[in-house]
Amino acid sequence: MDKSSTEQLLSTDLHKNLEALNDMLHDASDLTTKVFLVGGSNYKVAVMSIEGLADQLLVKKQVINPIQHNEKLYVDSLRDPMQALHEIENRMISLQIPTRSNSLIELHGFLLSGQAILLLEGVAEALIIHSQDGPARSIEEPQTEALVRGPRIGFTESIATNISLLRRQIKEAGLVIKPYTVGKRSKQALCLLYIKDITNSKLVAEVERRLQSINLDYIPESGTIEQWIEDSSISPFPQILNTERPDKVSAALLQGKVAIMLDGTPFVLILPFTYISLIHSPEDYYERWFIGSLIRLLRFVAVTFTLFLPALYIAILSFHPSMIPFKLVFSIAAAREGVPFPAVIEAVLMEVTLELLREAGIRLPKPIGQTIGIVGGLVIGDAAVQAGIVSPVMVIIVALTAISSFAIPSYSAGIAFRMLRFVTMIAASFLGLYGIVMVFVMICMHLIRLQSFGVPYLAPIAPSFKKDWLDMFIRAPVSVLTSRPSFMKTKDKYRTKKR
Amino acid sequence: MNRWFILLLLLPLLLFTAGCWDQIEIEQRGFVVGTALDKGEDGKIIVTFQLVLPTLMQSSSGTKAEGGEPYINTSSEAKTVFKAARLLASEVSRTPYIAHNQMIIVSDELASSEHLGELLDLFIRDPESRRASNIMVAQGKARDILEVKTDMETLPVQYILSTHNNPEKSEAITPPINIGDLHQMLLSNSSYALPKVSRVKENKISTAGASVFNGKDHKFIGHLTEDETTGRNMIQGTVKTASLELEIEGKDLVVEIHEFHRRIKVKTDQRGLPLFEITVGANGSIGESEFDEMLTIKEMNNEIKRKTEEKIKSYMEQVIEVSQKQFQSDFLGFNNKLYEQNYDLWNTYRDDWDRGENIYSQCKVTIDVKLSLKTIGTIMESK
């Protein structure tokens, strides 16, 4: 068979093949090629792999060495090169050989996934050898989701590691891991995970449909997938959860949710997602129910604070000071004497400063980052008060708001609230308490209309599923939490074994 | 076409830039914590506001602020209260803000010449004003009351308030009346009595006593003494504790009443007029005595009881006499009892109760007191 440029197939000439592959990869410097002879014969073999993607040591030990030092099989005696290849595959190579291929494009794809390919002189087919490995981060605790009590493992960038971590938690055969390839040029590996007997099949079908509609060159992070497949990208609220923690993912899978893993990022997506999950953290389940419930309520208060506290400050101070208790009103008024700006400007100024500090803090290296947080907050705030630009009460309010926003377990939601806070502040500055009410109503309406893969965002509050209230703002004792969330419409309703 | 349409729709949003009509920064408000109304010349009213200076109120470091008092009293004079308040606004650099007004003091001179409702109309009607502001009538100039300087409280108003809020401790203090209650009293045609405040010394005021208002024209008609106020409180049932001084065999004895309840029953007498029966039940104990031996006290138990019951009865009779004969106004609440218990009879006499025919003055009241005397304190003898 001749090499034809339109079909891009292998030829029987080894050197031509090597040339063709090299051309495809534009003479990449990390493409290693070893041409050698099969031990005890004159057959030429070439093994190609990309350094860094394929485990070179593995390839050397398990492929090149056995073939080179082959003494048992007399390959020359085999008249047909195809037979020789067959023998090599079956008797000499100890690694997995998933498939063979003769298409240059496919081979090129395999090479780039970290596989090694073996070419034999005289055969127009190549063996694909499974040899993926690459530098990977060791497993460490996720930074943004640290817990006091709980497993200190987090996902890494390698999808294989991630899948293995998950398999260790759920040793169930029903755990379906469906592979996909996304990204026209980047050809990243993506996996869809769910538990077959639990998850509603309509949900799975919908997720698959949306995944298949992804039409991009390159997917840098799971966030891109998130925005592509979620119901509404305009909404400030996230409709898909992302997490680095395997325990969160396994808990979600057992609730009937679906997970998506993307190779190259440790952030795994969990969907569907409801508003209640914003204030849930796995730690609630690891401690006693009483503590879990109280802390959840605390987080709920934190959410309220982070949204409305500065707005309330503006509204009450500028529009309705009659609400302030008699004994407090004078200290507040005294604190604001000499401050040149109206309460609105003061509030916006401080909030923007805080956001700047936060952004800056992320990019600075660890030791400096911590200090800036404290120093920035305290010093700048104090200096501002001394200079008479803001009042001490404002500093307290802003600090409280910032702390509350950190108490929200989900970072993406925290961002949503930070932005909404400014909206409520502006509304408060125009119409005081009335403005806040109007914005609150609008936010509620938006939340009610929002859906995440068919599940209303505010389930189980509206529509109301009484059974799920046990796990909403409070966390009922473990013995009571026996059923899965009913809004997931799962196939298997109970967590416990029926006696 | 679509774009312009949407733009047209968005235009009204420009209204938002027109401003926040009600946004007033908190430090620009002048917090009025106390108001005093006095009589001026030519039928004018002098309005005095007690404004707080918040910076001088700071007690954060614990030391008393130097720089003077944390408040100022400013006055202005005009025909109506509203006008006077506005005049004040033009003289003071802050917008007067009455949402934290703790009390309104009216001088008796002013109250006797003007209809109380008209005087206080601003405070009742304006939604900004606080419903819980207390009302008091001053003996003498109301302005003087606002100027009482005391060391215990930062503001005079706080001092007046805390003194006034001790009805549990003294039976001669009329329970506080606020604007909400006053509104009720103004709408009904019955007479009533408001708390009285008078300046006793440079830095002391007394809130014992009451000021009587006639329900017909809501004008002030007179003050009640401490004893009369005690009687009134007893009839109205607002007495929580009381201490009564008795004299037995030349020695002084104090009986402390712990519990006090009264019932008023409305019956009809032969003339067809209402007859009020007051039944009082009380629990008391000996508070302080000049007697030597406990034994003596034990023997005198009945005597003490009798004398205490008489004392209670005399308080009530005294004030009933005053209300029926001297003031001819029912500020003791009998009218209400009649309304509750005998609606038809009330209907008959409603226009003539304490005006016109003055039916009230002709009604008889019977009082029956039952006291139970218990302990004698923790010691047997004090000498």
Place this chain on the structure above:
Amino acid sequence: MKKNELILDEMGSKEIVFCVSNMIIGFGILTLPNTIVRTTVSSDGWISILLGGGIAILIAIIIGKLIERFPGKNVHAIMSEVFNRTFAHFFSLCFALYYFLFVSYQIRSVSTITKLYLFDNTPEEFLGFTFLLVLAYGVAGSSIALVRMNVLFFPIVISVLSLLLLFNIGGFNVHRLLPMFKSDFTGIMKATKETTFSYLGVEIMLFYNIYVLKKQKVVSSMVRGILLPILFYFVTFIFVVVIFGTLVVENTLYPLAELAKEVEVPGEIFERFEFFFFVIWLISLFCTNVMALDVTLIAIGAVFQRLKKTTLLVILLPSIFIAGLLPSSIKELRIFSSWISYLGIIIAWILPALILLVIKLKEGMKHE
């Protein structure tokens, strides 16, 4: 992207109860004690409240039975089935007119009260305009979201109202309940008329029946939905009379707001509880109005089926706003409101009753 529903858009009995309750509790609760006390003596107004409630329950049963027969269809579709389309069109348009005026009246009242209690200088029109904009946002989505909003907000509204009453127990003076049963019959009847008006709102189910998919006990849910407002009106009335006395109630425009002013929050965390109360009450009013506006849109949309929702909104909203501004004094406002109430009773209560009657007659004739 096609919507994939895991949860169906439907109303269960809980949704019906909350929907009806929230719709009824609106503006009426603020002024009701005032209007009742004018014609009755002392605390006898509670009789009128219960009588009016009885009438409302009757209507609820009638409407419930009507819509129970046609699950999933709103009254326009029902009419088209039972009579003919022209009649259905006529009915829907009248209904739309009723709710149109209803919303404009409510917007006007909301702006008046908000200005009175929350603000000082802000023009009323502006407040009403903002309210209208938020209503528009609410109506722009699907109706089931509005029903769910009731489920979300109603418990909050009820708890705050209960808190309000609880805090006021201190001023409870039982004596003010006396004398009892002294009012005359005409007085009670006049007051009953007013109370019946304040139960308007149960007819909302005529249109939201499109979400009642499963055959279920609609009647009992609706009756339960009315029981709550009856209880509430009753307790509020008693409280208002007992704490203020009938004399004051007669002279206060908004007794419930004054009740809120009376509250002294324990611990003095904040003064002026009435602001808190107003916030909650505004939310409840919003729910009521957004449903009314939605039904107006549905009703008109059923007649003019090719009209796009956005066009309809653009025409309706300014008209509602301007209609609300037309009455120029409190007296005119009251006349306006009584017209609307009469219209509502005729169209939304009496007509469906007649329709049910006709249906029953038709069935009776069929069987013969």
